[in-house]
Amino acid sequence: MKYKELVITAAKxxxxxxYLWFFGLFAALLSNGGLYQxxxxxxxxxxxxxxxxxxxxxVFDWSIINQMVAFGQDDPLGLIWRLLVLVIVLILGxxxxxxxxxxxxxxxxxxxxxxxxxxxxxxDGVNSGRANLWPVFFLKLIEKIVLVAVISLSxxxxxxxxxxxxxxxxxxxxxxIIALIIILxxxxxxxxxxxxxxxxxxxxRFIEALEAGFNLLLKNWLVSLESGIIIFILN
Numbered sequence: 754m755k756y757k758e759l760v761i762t763a764a765k766x767x768x769x770x771x772y773l774w775f776f777g778l779f780a781a782l783l784s785n786g787g788l789y790q791x792x793x794x795x796x797x798x799x800x801x802x803x804x805x806x807x808x809x810x811x812v813f814d815w816s817i818i819n820q821m822v823a824f825g826q827d828d829p830l831g832l833i834w835r836l837l838v839l840v841i842v843l844i845l846g847x848x849x850x851x852x853x854x855x856x857x858x859x860x861x862x863x864x865x866x867x868x869x870x871x872x873x874x875x876x877d878g879v880n881s882g883r884a885n886l887w888p889v890f891f892l893k894l895i896e897k898i899v900l901v902a903v904i905s906l907s908x909x910x911x912x913x914x915x916x917x918x919x920x921x922x923x924x925x926x927x928x929x930i931i932a933l934i935i936i937l938x939x940x941x942x943x944x945x946x947x948x949x950x951x952x953x954x955x956x957x958r959f960i961e962a963l964e965a966g967f968n969l970l971l972k973n974w975l976v977s978l979e980s981g982i983i984i985f986i987l988n
Contacts, residue, residue, distance in 0.1 A: 766867055772875040773863060776882075779856035782849070783893050855882035858889045861953045885953050888962070892952065896945040900938055907934050939981030944970045 767773060825832040859878030862885075866873040882889075906912075907930075915927035948966030951957050957965060970977050 776856040776860040779853045780860050782853040854890045858882035858885040865954045939985040943981040
């Protein structure tokens with residue numbers, strides 16, 4: 754299938770099955786847009802400042818317990834309200850994460866059935882997403898960990914030296930290395946997507962899905978590379 758036909762088919766499916774918009778909205782929360790931006794953002798990535806700002810609040814410092822006890826003695830009702838808000842925010846965050854993982858599985862299941870001409874609806878998608886909740890969660894977790902490990906190579910001080918060097922060869926080497934990192938991250942992300950597809954559509958086991966996904970990636974490396982780069986650009 755050519756890319757033009759692929760885009761047209763995807764647009765038709767999206768338009769005729771509007772309940773997929775709901776799944777797509779929450780599944781997008783598990784995308785790698787922020788990670789990909791960190792490659793071009795180099796050391797001033799959006800990943801590290803957010804963590805530093807959270808750490809500066811002292812939330813990870815043991816002294817916060819003593820501060821809470823002292824605050825509770827002065828204003829017990831205020832402490833209870835703040836803890837209640839914190840619990841509500843935590844529950845809401847867990848629910849959104851659950852919904853994002855379920856939507857990821859539901860989207861793959863629904864589109865696969867639509868392409869095969871099988872009957873499917875919103876409820877069927879949710880049931881499939883719930884049935885594959887933990888495998889999808891761990892696959893996406895592995896994806897994040899691996900991509901962060903690979904992308905962190907672009908933050909190496911040596912590459913920064915190459916980037917700001919006046920030597921044209923060193924700067925060319927920097928561009929070449931960054932291009933390799935982009936290709937590698939795109940390939941790994943696509944391999945995980947293939948694995949997710951095998952896991953949900955074929956119902957294979959976790960390890961079997963990983964093996965099948967990356968075998969498919971290797972057997973179709975050229976079209977996979979093209980697709981991976983397109984997905985990378987869209988992200």
